[in-house]
Amino acid sequence: SQQGEEDPQALSIQEGENATMNCSYKTSINNLQWYRQNSGRGLVHLILIRSNEREKHSGRLRVTLDTSKKSSSLLITASRAADTASYFCATVRGSNYKLTFGKGTLLTVNP
Amino acid sequence: DTAVSQTPKYLVTQMGNDKSIKCEQNLGHDTMYWYKQDSKKFLKIMFSYNNKELIINETVPNRFSPKSPDKAHLNLHINSLELGDSAVYFCASSPVTSGTSGSMYEQYFGPGTRLTVT
Numbered sequence: 087s088q089q090g091e092e093d094p095q096a097l098s099i100q101e102g103e104n105a106t107m108n109c110s111y112k113t114s115i116n117n118l119q120w121y122r123q124n125s126g127r128g129l130v131h132l133i134l135i136r137s138n139e140r141e142k143h144s145g146r147l148r149v150t151l152d153t154s155k156k157s158s159s160l161l162i163t164a165s166r167a168a169d170t171a172s173y174f175c176a177t178v179r180g181s182n183y184k185l186t187f188g189k190g191t192l193l194t195v196n197p
Numbered sequence: 198d199t200a201v202s203q204t205p206k207y208l209v210t211q212m213g214n215d216k217s218i219k220c221e222q223n224l225g226h227d228t229m230y231w232y233k234q235d236s237k238k239f240l241k242i243m244f245s246y247n248n249k250e251l252i253i254n255e256t257v258p259n260r261f262s263p264k265s266p267d268k269a270h271l272n273l274h275i276n277s278l279e280l281g282d283s284a285v286y287f288c289a290s291s292p293v294t295s296g297t298s299g300s301m302y303e304q305y306f307g308p309g310t311r312l313t314v315t
Contacts (some may be wrong), residue, residue: 119303121306123238126309127308127309128201128287128289128306128307128308128309129240129287129289129304129306130306131303131304131305134303172238174240178302183228183230183245183247183252183253183291183293183302184242184245184253185242185304186242187239187240187241189237189238189239190238190239
């Protein structure tokens, strides 16, 4: 069954603005990951945050995790047109190998 | 030097046919996966193999049969194709890194195979 739920479903911003996407999940997790999918392409891993971590940074990306609220957010700062893509959160439960994906947020960055 | 490759990229076929999609990874990973992405972009895992052993088998019709001849390859064979099988199928692989709280890993995805059943 679906674990993650992203919101908003779609987000349109101007270049240079920040974009924030949220992900909520239902059960306890081992870690949470964010992926990007450009149109017609495969998914690309962006960042992994473990259940005992609260915040992680990678370049212009900042991810937070609140396990008490079962939610995570992905912030992209100073967005670029090339950031236009769908963004998915995915959770891992326990010690299994399975990623359970949310429905994704379609981000459009207008030049 | 493609990391995860899939063939074919596009596959158009008629209902009732049998088809295969091939996947290869040159990353030296032990674990490989098949995902199905529907028209609403929802991604769902179908199968996972770790070093040629099936470790995840979600509720998938038994018309779908994965085959892993070696740990670098995971092929997907589909019998008696149905209209509802139309989707994009992604192969992925991952290393397995044991951390203090269990398995931590990221997955590397192939470019996808768009299957259209008419």
